[in-house]
Amino acid sequence: MxxxxxxxxxxxxxxxxxxxxxxxxxxxxxxxxxxxxxxxxxxxxxxxxxxIKNIEEIKGVKMLENGDLFIGAGTSFTHITNDPLIQKHLLMLGEAVDTVGGPQIRNMGTIGGNICNGATSADSAASIRALDAIVHLVGPEGEREVPISEFYTGPGKTVRKWNEVCTGFRIPRENYEGWSGKYIKYGKRKAMEIATLGCAAMVKLSEDKKSILDCRLAYGVAAPTPIRCKKAEESLKGADIHDEKRMEEYVKIALTEVNPRSSWRASKEFRLQIIATLAKRALEEAIRLQGGEIHA
The missing domain is CATH 3.30.43.10 (Uridine Diphospho-n-acetylenolpyruvylglucosamine Reductase, domain 2)
Structure with missing residues (x-):
């Protein structure tokens, strides 16, 4: 009952x-x-x-006139994964939400609920953070837009007021066009598992695919809220994709920007290990997706 x-x-x-x-x-x-x-x-x-389950206006994925992508808050995980616009432009997000629970959960669960719950373990959270999404909220005073960087206020807490409805998430064109990204979820098992750690890495390469013009690194469960490791990102700008010293420095800096805790799923020390491993692995996968040749 x-x-x-x-x-x-x-x-x-x-x-x-x-x-x-x-x-x-x-x-x-x-x-x-x-x-x-x-x-x-x-x-x-x-x-x-x-x-708000049956409100059609907050469902679906669409491209706006300016090229921004808008994902309705009521869009299910299954819909997001299979949507043509997501597959073409936001594959990282599609793959991330496809790791949520099992098929039944993905058919019912929505990206709005996943983000607005404020859980740092939400599988969409790291990708949405890396994409610098804009959260659209509607309340008694009208509509407001909140950058995802300002949306989370603590574990399970956000700036959304009790009488506001999240209508969707806007991904500015410049945050996905020319980028490749990879989300990696670490858990004790491959399915039906809450993330022990989630890592989203994005990269934009030079025309010859040999150097990093820009990159982004975001985590879930590496801090009280989903975070971006901006100092680590800055450290790799202009680096050759095969520069191991720069890559090692990038990983070391990332470790200074996170603050994982111990829980029954994993100790803080183990999470730090995973954070370091996934910082490199996710970025290398993103580089490969953009056409860069990384040799293991």
Missing amino acids: FDIQEFYEAKSVEDAVKALSENENAEVISGGTDVLIRVREGKDAGKALVS
């Missing part, structure tokens, strides 16, 4: 905002793969749930 005060099916984003604003005990539910678990465990018992 679920201890739910009431359940309301919103007909539009505005309808959902109104329902949320009228009850401070209300909570948004979309796919329900996280919310219903919390309710069953008693963490959110007695909540009034406002469902």
